[in-house]
Amino acid sequence: MSQGASRGQAFAKRGSVLPYVLIAPLMVLVVWLSVYPAAVAVIESLFKNSTLDSSHEYVGLANYEASITGAVNTSAVINTAVYTLVGTVGCTVGGIIFALTLRGCKRIWTRGFLLGIVIAPWASPPVVSAVVWRLIYDPTIGVLNSALRSLGLIPSYNLWIGLDWFQSIVLIEAVQVWQLAPLAGLIIFAAMQGIPSVIYEAAAIDGAGPLRTLTAITLPVLRPAIAIATIQSAILAMNVFDQVYVLNGFSAASNSVMMNVYTLSFTNQDFGQGYALSVVVMIASMVISLILLKTVYRRVEY
């Protein structure tokens, strides 16, 4: 038994192999199927790596240059920037609305019922819900056209996706927001339950109205949770694939970067460029996470 070991660790002999045996399966899987492949992607992105060309020579950053220049690739980068912006704002605002609505339910069963409803889009497989939205958006038999027409809001049926670039992107991303805003909502809602009610009682005594309570207490206190929800939404939106693939195929007008990774690697069989582009997305995800963490995240102390 080691001298001065902290309480509860007193019975673990120093130098025992047991802890390492217990973490081994996890570490083997994570290193084998996450860390190692990520390292391979980074290294291989510096080499020529195509089934059409058997040479495997070092090409420096040429794959990076090729993967983000060129008309198709540049438009995919721009599309993805818009997807990410729309998705991040949509999920964060939607998540706050969901969380406030859930918090507003005082009765346990109303809250449970509403929670079950809000969780549903998040639990649905994205590719399948995208197929459902494809039916909703359908230009001839879609219910969106039918409903808006019978409400008198549109003069005639619209081709929602494929005609106007910005409208297509926003409507495709709306499907991802439908999927992901509940996740943001649940993260923020879980954090709300940790706010001590004393703060609200104090605010009520000071005569603060609902709006003032929201802007002066609830939102500032929830900043860490909102930051995490925002970061998750941004990363997932930046990696958008399923919804674009189902709703508009590989059309250049709405192509995302992740769809380019797919075509570069599996259609063009140019793995070097595919690796390079996926590494760009990985680095961009990390940079955006850090920026959001620095700007939105604040530690809160009661």
Added chain:
Amino acid sequence: MNSKTVHWIGTALVRALVTLWCVFPIYWALKTSLSTTKSANAVPAEYVPRPATGSAYSSLLDSAQDIVGATVNSIIEAGGGALLTCLCALPAAYALARLSMRLKALVLGVALAVLAIPTYTIMLPVYRMFIGLKLLDTHLGVILVYSSATLPLALWILYTYVMTIPRELSDAAAVDGCSDIGVLIRIVLPLAWPGIVSAGLISFLAGWSQFLIPLLLTSNASTAPLAVAVAAINGQKIVPWPELMAAGILAILPPVLIAAAFQRRVVAGLAAGAVK
């Protein structure tokens, strides 16, 4: 109208809109799956199936798409992934939370850093590695990838959960002559049950939702899950909407019902995972 009435109406309206937004697409899939082709294609749209029929489900069963097989594949792959995740994450979480060891910070750091790697970045190397290992078109290959993807989050959920178990309990067991493994099996396993359910559920739902991973790793119907089968029907030239939505409902309802039934465990897991 006094302000209380206005407040009541406002609240009811927001709740109704939230419900409509979240549920309508799922209702629409269900409604279409119970419609005849004529009713599903009606202009203007019909909001209830007239007449309601289960014919789309029976013709889906007779179609070339092996939907039963795809459902079984989804269950095996998502379930297997969740099981493997829990089997690897619980012992690791126990070791990190309760046993003295070197490199503790490194292991937790790696597990968190891995969360930042987009799944698609690792898919190309994994795909090429699996060709050599003959793991393409196998359930095991898909299960391994699902598990490696959900392990970091599951480790974090279980680590924070095991930390909440009072140390006095394991200390007392150790005094009574229980080994470290004994403490894991007799004390931690039963007490960490809610955390295990959270981690397992979130892993299962994540696996069930995957599309691109199984699309790459499974090229034939004997291992392709429901999400891939639904996308295949969706890709047909003339889309049979009632059948497609029937397959969609098979893919949507199980995870939605499971998430609603275990909502507290799901939210607890997401909350624990978000505190990273």
